[in-house]
Amino acid sequence: MSYDNDNIFAKILRGEIPCDKVFEDDYALAFRDINPQAPIHVLVIPKGAYVDMDDFSANGTDSEIIGFMRATGQVARELGAVHGGYRLLANNGADANQEVPHLHVHIFAGRNLGPMLKRFDG
Ligand code: DGP
Numbered sequence: 313m314s315y316d317n318d319n320i321f322a323k324i325l326r327g328e329i330p331c332d333k334v335f336e337d338d339y340a341l342a343f344r345d346i347n348p349q350a351p352i353h354v355l356v357i358p359k360g361a362y363v364d365m366d367d368f369s370a371n372g373t374d375s376e377i378i379g380f381m382r383a384t385g386q387v388a389r390e391l392g393a394v395h396g397g398y399r400l401l402a403n404n405g406a407d408a409n410q411e412v413p414h415l416h417v418h419i420f421a422g423r424n425l426g427p428m429l430k431r432f433d434g
Contacts, residue, residue: 313363313364313367313413314363315361315362315363315367315413315414316413317361319412319413319414320412320414321355321357321412321414321416322361322414324341324343324357325341325357325359325414331343331344332344334354334387334390334391335356335383335386335387335390337379337383338359338379339358339359339375339376339379339380339382339383340356340357340358340359340379340380340383340384340387341356341357341359342354342355342356342357342383342384342387342419343355345418349420350420350421350422350423350425351421351422351423352391352393352398352419352420352421352422353418353419353420354387354391354418354419355416355417355418355419356380356383356384356387356416356417356419357414357415357416357417358372358376358379358380358415359376360372360376361414362414362415363413363414363415364402364403364404364405364410364413364415365402365404365415366404366405367415368380368415384400384417384419387419388419388421391419391421393419393421393422396421396422397421398419398420398421399418399419399420399421399425399428400417400418400419401417401418401420402415402416402417402418
């Protein structure tokens, strides 16, 4: 899939749409999810135009990938999520129900998060 410059997170990165920012550096922006699923629910996105993890892992520069990973860990630390624990989740593509076509990693924390997925009975 090619990158859609008009996706909602591209607009947030350009400052065209507001967000509740918690962190920003050269490589990443982190902001609170509009529809939180946990007491702490923050999205971390790379500054570069990458559709998803597949695109980023294949086409991101080493600096971008390292910078994004370090930023994600730093955000979790700054949110106070390390002691109690946290979950990272990145939906990639149709079966994962990815809604926004700009790579984003969810950070969930602040309560016991339960099982990772609904049980697969198939
Ligand atoms: P995903 O299914 O992984 O693509 O999740 C997209 C998430 O993005 C979803 O939890 C809701 C959130 N979201 C969608 N639009 C906005 C927005 O305009 N602002 C913020 N802060 N979050 C948004």
